[in-house]
Amino acid sequence: MPRIDIETLETRSGCSYPHPFKEVCLGATWRKLGDAAGLTDFGVNLVRLPPGKWASQRHWHTHEDEFVWVLEGEVVLVEDGGETVLRAGDCAAWKAGVPDGHHLQNRSGADAVYLEVGSRRPDTDACDYPDIDMVAGPDGYRHRDGRPYPED
């Protein structure tokens, strides 16, 4: 059955970032639509972002394309060039390898709901977080000097 029964999917939460970078992201929840259908080329998540929360730290991927489509509410897209409000019916995308850190913040008083799509290049992808002392690769999160973050 290719139709995905969204309501039956596990609602996930949490954040793998080390302290103190994780706190502002805790509260978001998502359902893994692509995984539910066995997709492996790209992932599709249905994300709910509560007021005051960030979807991630500002980041850019070396090898993974990303796309978002806003379904409900609004988010603020922050990038090097400034800020842009994205509302229901708006979309944005980021080509892998473009070193423009970006993320979504919910500054509104209501939940924002959006689809996020990302290609899957786990063997090659790395991620840079330009605002903070953190980079990520296949071996996890590290300081910029190469020291790994302790798990917490």
Next chain:
Amino acid sequence: MPRIDIETLETRSGCSYPHPFKEVCLGATWRKLGDAAGLTDFGVNLVRLPPGKWASQRHWHTHEDEFVWVLEGEVVLVEDGGETVLRAGDCAAWKAGVPDGHHLQNRSGADAVYLEVGSRRPDTDACDYPDIDMVAGPDGYRHRDGRPYPED
């Protein structure tokens, strides 16, 4: 600017299938959101499917994952196992290589609008159309006995 200004994107139409398979698909229009942002790992199209039209002939891909999210209206998903109505807020996905021909038909009286996402494997992907005498590969559309279709 990662935000995609949808209204400025070219609205595309047409169908590359040979006659007589193209006629039922003519009328659909789409905007290439992923291309607009330079994405290459996967494509994202915003599709408008008028009443009575099919999004494609029933097909399955050997090497490309697919995903759709219905934004407005409703479509009927047809697959080997039967038919399923997908309405706004519903989604479906198809793993590459699963030989279950599928397509979307608009049997309603109003346009249906949906997002379609597909991975890009143009060098390896082939497509089978189980209801008709047609297969597709990097060299275009062919009869099942290997003869190419004339362009029309």
